[in-house]
Amino acid sequence: MAGLTIRDLRKSYGEVTSVDGVSLDIQDGEVITLLGSSGCGKTTTLRIIAGLVTEDSGVVEIAGKSMRGIPPWKRDVGIVFQNYALFPHMTVRDNIAYGLKLRRLRGPEVTAQVDRVSEMVEIGDYLKRYPRELSGGQQQRVAVARALAIRPKVLLMDEPLSGLDANLRTRVQQELVELHRASNTTTIYVTHDQHEAFVLADRVALMRAGRIEQLDEPMEVYNRPTSLFSATFMGSNNRFTARVAKIDAGDGRVELDCGGVAMLAAGREGLAAGQAVDVVVRMGRVRIRRDAAAPARANAFPARVREVSFSGGSWRFVLGVGAGDGLELVAEAADADYVDDAPPTAGASVTVEIDPDHVWAFPRENAEQVTA
Amino acid sequence: MAYRSRWLKYVLWAISILVALGIVLPLISMVLFSFSKKIEAIPTQWTTQWYTFNSSDVAGSVGASLVVAVPAVLIGLVVTLPLSFAMARRQFRGKAFIDQVIVLPMLIPGTVLGFALVGLYNTGAVRDVIPPVAFLIAAHVVVVIPVLARPLIAAIQQLNVSVEEASMSLGAPPLLTVIRITLPSILPSLLVGAIFALARSMTDFAITLLLVPIDFTPMAIRIYNSTSYSIPQLTSANSVILLLLSLAIVGIAELVSRRAAK
Numbered sequence: 001m002a003g004l005t006i007r008d009l010r011k012s013y014g015e016v017t018s019v020d021g022v023s024l025d026i027q028d029g030e031v032i033t034l035l036g037s038s039g040c041g042k043t044t045t046l047r048i049i050a051g052l053v054t055e056d057s058g059v060v061e062i063a064g065k066s067m068r069g070i071p072p073w074k075r076d077v078g079i080v081f082q083n084y085a086l087f088p089h090m091t092v093r094d095n096i097a098y099g100l101k102l103r104r105l106r107g108p109e110v111t112a113q114v115d116r117v118s119e120m121v122e123i124g125d126y127l128k129r130y131p132r133e134l135s136g137g138q139q140q141r142v143a144v145a146r147a148l149a150i151r152p153k154v155l156l157m158d159e160p161l162s163g164l165d166a167n168l169r170t171r172v173q174q175e176l177v178e179l180h181r182a183s184n185t186t187t188i189y190v191t192h193d194q195h196e197a198f199v200l201a202d203r204v205a206l207m208r209a210g211r212i213e214q215l216d217e218p219m220e221v222y223n224r225p226t227s228l229f230s231a232t233f234m235g236s237n238n239r240f241t242a243r244v245a246k247i248d249a250g251d252g253r254v255e256l257d258c259g260g261v262a263m264l265a266a267g268r269e270g271l272a273a274g275q276a277v278d279v280v281v282r283m284g285r286v287r288i289r290r291d292a293a294a295p296a297r298a299n300a301f302p303a304r305v306r307e308v309s310f311s312g313g314s315w316r317f318v319l320g321v322g323a324g325d326g327l328e329l330v331a332e333a334a335d336a337d338y339v340d341d342a343p344p345t346a347g348a349s350v351t352v353e354i355d356p357d358h359v360w361a362f363p364r365e366n367a368e369q370v371t372a
Numbered sequence: 373m374a375y376r377s378r379w380l381k382y383v384l385w386a387i388s389i390l391v392a393l394g395i396v397l398p399l400i401s402m403v404l405f406s407f408s409k410k411i412e413a414i415p416t417q418w419t420t421q422w423y424t425f426n427s428s429d430v431a432g433s434v435g436a437s438l439v440v441a442v443p444a445v446l447i448g449l450v451v452t453l454p455l456s457f458a459m460a461r462r463q464f465r466g467k468a469f470i471d472q473v474i475v476l477p478m479l480i481p482g483t484v485l486g487f488a489l490v491g492l493y494n495t496g497a498v499r500d501v502i503p504p505v506a507f508l509i510a511a512h513v514v515v516v517i518p519v520l521a522r523p524l525i526a527a528i529q530q531l532n533v534s535v536e537e538a539s540m541s542l543g544a545p546p547l548l549t550v551i552r553i554t555l556p557s558i559l560p561s562l563l564v565g566a567i568f569a570l571a572r573s574m575t576d577f578a579i580t581l582l583l584v585p586i587d588f589t590p591m592a593i594r595i596y597n598s599t600s601y602s603i604p605q606l607t608s609a610n611s612v613i614l615l616l617l618s619l620a621i622v623g624i625a626e627l628v629s630r631r632a633a634k
Contacts (some may be wrong), residue, residue, distance in 0.1 A: 017374060072540040081542045085534040089556045098540030300373050331476075 001064040002153040002186050003028045004049070009058035011044055019055070020210030023363040029178055031187040033197040036207035038131060041192045045207075046156050049188065050077050062153050078147030078185075080157040084139045086131035092118070092142050093127040098148035117123040117145045120182055121175075137168050144176075148183055155187045161196060185267045194234040198222070206230055228362040231280040238281040238329050242361065247273050253356050261322035264299050264356035270363055277361040285358040286331035288317060289351040299359070303329075305344045310335075315343050321352055363365075373536045375386070394616035399615065406608035430594065437590040437617075439505070440580070441573035444512035445566050451513070452520040453562075459521070460528035482578025485514070490582050504585040506588060511579050516569035527561035560629045567625035571618045591617070 004026040011019040019041040026032050034042035047053040049060055051072035060067040067075060082173065087095050093114055100110045120125050121141040131139055140160060147155055161169045173196055180187060180200075191197050197204050198218040205215045206229075214221055214230045225231035232239060245262060246255040252267040256279060289300075304325055307318040314337050321327040329352065333343070344350050406422055408415030458464070459471065477485065489511050493499055498507070531554065539549040555562075577592045584593055595610045 049538075050541055072537070073543050073545050073546070075541070077541055079538060080539060081534045083532060083534060085532060085538040087535060087539070087553055087557075088560075098539070098544075102543035102548075146538075146542070265405070 003030075003059040004154050004186055004188070005059070005064075006045075006049070007061075007286045008060040009060065010047060010056045011041075011048060011053060013057055017210050019048065022058075022207075022210070022212055024205060024212070024215070026186060026188065027188055029184045030202045031189060031200055032203050032205055032305045033189040033191055034205050034207055035191060035194060035197040037192055038168075041210040042206040042207050043158055046079075046158055046188060046190050049154065050079055050156055051075050076150065076153045077151030078150060078155045080140075080143045080147050080160040081154070082162055084131075084143040084160075084163075086137065086139055086142055086146070088131055090130075091127065092123060092129055092131070092134070095131065095142055096127075096146045097151050098146065101327040102151065113149055120148070120179060121145045135164050137172065140164065142173065144179070148185065152185060155183075155185045157187065157189045159191055160189075161191075162193075169196070176200060206233060210339060223358070225360060228278050228280065229360070231360050234281045236330075236332065238279075238283060238286065238328065240279050241364070242277055242279045244271050244273050244275045244277055244361065251356075254361060256359070256361055259322065259326040260324065261301060261327045263301075263354070263359055265359035265361045266357050268361060271361060277363045278364055280360045281329065281354060282358060282363070283316070283330050283332035284324050285351045285354060286329050287321070288319070288331050288333065289353060290341075291351055292345065297353065299356050300351055300353045303350050304351060305348045306345050309342065317344065319350070319352055374570035393466050402608045402615075403612055406605055406612050408605055411604060422603070422606045423613075425606060425609070429589075430591075430610065433589050433591045433594040434613070434617065436588055437592070437614075438572045440509055440512055441570050443510050444516055445569045447509070448516040448520050448569060449562070449566060452517055452524060452565075455517075456521055456528055460525050461533075467605060474521050475518050477515050480517075482576065483582070486511075486579040487584035489579065493583070504583070505588060508580065508583045508585075508588075511583055512573045512576065515576055515579060516573055519569040520565040521570050523561040523565040524558065527558040531557050543628050563628050564625050567621050567628070571621050574621075575614065575618060 004024070006022055006024040006026075009019050009022040010017075022041070022045055024032065027105055029052060032273045036042045040280075044053060046053045049062075049067075051067065051070065062075065062077070087098065090098070096114045096118060097110050100113055105113070114127070115124070118127060121144050123138060123141045123145060126138060126142075131142065134142065140163070143160065144157075161172055164172060177200060186189060189197070189200055201218055203215060204221045206213045206221060208229055214226050216224075221230065222234060231237065241260060242256040242258040242263070245255055245257040249255040249264055253264045254267055254271055256265050256277065256281065271277065288303075288305075300360050301321050301322075303319045303321040305317055306320055306328075308327075309316045315335065315338065316335045317331045317333070319329045321329050331352070337343075378394045404415055407420065408417050409421075420484045455470075455474075459467065459474075467523035489507075493502075493507055495506075502510075535557070536549050536553055539553045540546065542553060554598065574590070575592060577596065580590060580592055581596065584590065591614045592608070595607055595614060598610050
């Protein structure tokens with residue numbers, strides 16, 4: 001089957017290491033997104049798979065066959081480029097038919113396949129037009145159709161939605177999900193947009209400095225980050241330093257000393273008592289209870305509301321937590337959470353509760369490395 | 373603001389009209405004059421005799437112009453195409469130098485370049501090996517290269533590499549990609565450059581004058597020679613023929629590029 005295996009891929013440009021040991025196993029029909037900020041090596045990885053860049057070392061296998069020494073035109077890989085890269089002097093139909101004609105398909109077969117894929121991406125009405133007569137969204141569909149027409153073993157997409165405006169992008173994301181359901185092509189999707197990555201992917205490979213930082217299903221990457229980088233790359237977060245007070249605080253958890261506040265956190269290998277740690281808590285996971293008397297539950301603390309702001313869909317509260325308000329946390333709540341009763345106002349005394357599984361402590365890293 | 377921009381509009385209009393008149397008026401008077409029987413500022417008696425005067429020689433001169441211009445442009449293209457790709461796509465030592473050298477034929481006076489070439493032709497064995505017309509063509513290659521190279525380099529720079537990568541990923545090896553994708557994409561610029569190069573070569577005077585053999589008279593030289601008859605109307609008539617030829621060529625360029633842009 002047409003899965004894809006990458007083992008220990010490396011590529012340097014002079015002094016600059018672009019891809020630094022990437023390994024991936026992609027199942028047939030799976031969608032993987034390579035997520036990362038610019039310069040993390042995601043596009044280079046994609047281009048190596050396509051054969052447009054030659055790796056320094058490592059293995060790329062498509063459908064079990066090593067791609068070493070096989071040029072791009074013999075790899076049966078479809079690419080959708082960031083700028084679509086449509087052929088300007090050809091009609092939409094000729095663009096889509098290009099790869100099919102090169103495969104020496106007969107005329108009727110070419111026509112049938114072009115009609116099939118253009119129907120899939122809903123551009124059947126534009127086949128006679130030239131690329132410049134199409135909107136950005138339409139060009140994007142043509143690029144997808146052209147790549148899918150050759151029935152590629154792997155479909156590679158390099159930030160294909162970055163040229164579209166926000167509304168259209170959300171719609172096209174959904175369409176790509178449906179399109180994948182119909183074509184079931186093994187897909188690698190490169191993006192720097194976490195929402196896009198999560199919506200589209202079966203698994204997300206979060207990349208950093210030429211390596212895969214974390215590879216897992218979207219929910220896992222979001223809710224169980226394995227590193228400080230993973231934790232802070234996505235979502236809006238509280239981040240503060242603390243000290244590990246106790247390693248075994250029951251249920252596999254650890255107890256932290258956060259400026260006088262004793263907080264339970266999810267257990268993690270490599271933590272030792274007395275160690276300085278970086279702590280990350282998603283703003284949405286800081287829950288506010290109206291009763292001032294802190295109940296004797298785990299991770300429930302008395303707090304004072306310092307600031308309240310409303311940004312349309314959500315509320316944001318800046319809280320002083322603990323005895324002397326020693327720890328500052330920001331809580332986010334959806335607008336819908338305050339339908340029946342009004343949100344707390346500045347100065348109010350409240351109780352803050354945080355699920356220990358969503359308090360993530362990471363051994364302190366060199367500050368330089370943490371660039372999310 | 374609206375007040376100011378309206379004034380600006382009038383000023384720009386006035387300048388445009390002045391420039392247009394400055395170019396067109398002398399041409400109009402030249403055309404009128406070429407049909408004038410006598411030498412007078414505003415013709416009163418009309419004739420076509422200057423156009424039929426030695427008309428077979430004029431036809432021969434148009435032919436001679438083409439004999440130089442067409443091969444010069446074709447050879448120029450063969451040189452310029454790879455050069456333009458290198459200039460647009462690659463980084464190499466001496467690139468900035470070549471960038472300057474390419475425009476030199478445009479900046480150096482034709483007489484200077486012409487004298488240099490005459491000197492070259494008359495030294496050593498060059499004269500014995502290369503026929504004079506071939507050397508003239510070679511000189512014109514030098515003259516047309518900047519005209520060809522500028523639009524080509526710009527077109528190749530504009531062409532995104534990913535278009536060629538897309539072609540390769542769809543199954544076309546590099547050579548096929550160049551034929552099917554790259555060349556068609558830059559064809560309009562190539563044709564426009566070629567046509568302007570043709571016009572440049574055919575209207576070149578200084579270098580051509582210094583290099584033409586005695587029995588070879590391109591149009592630009594014929595116009596110059598005709599002044600020796602002391603019949604300015606004849607010179608005008610010859611000039612009009614060269615003007616029409618150039619206009620026709622540029623007109624074709626316009627048509628071709630519009631068609632290609634479709």
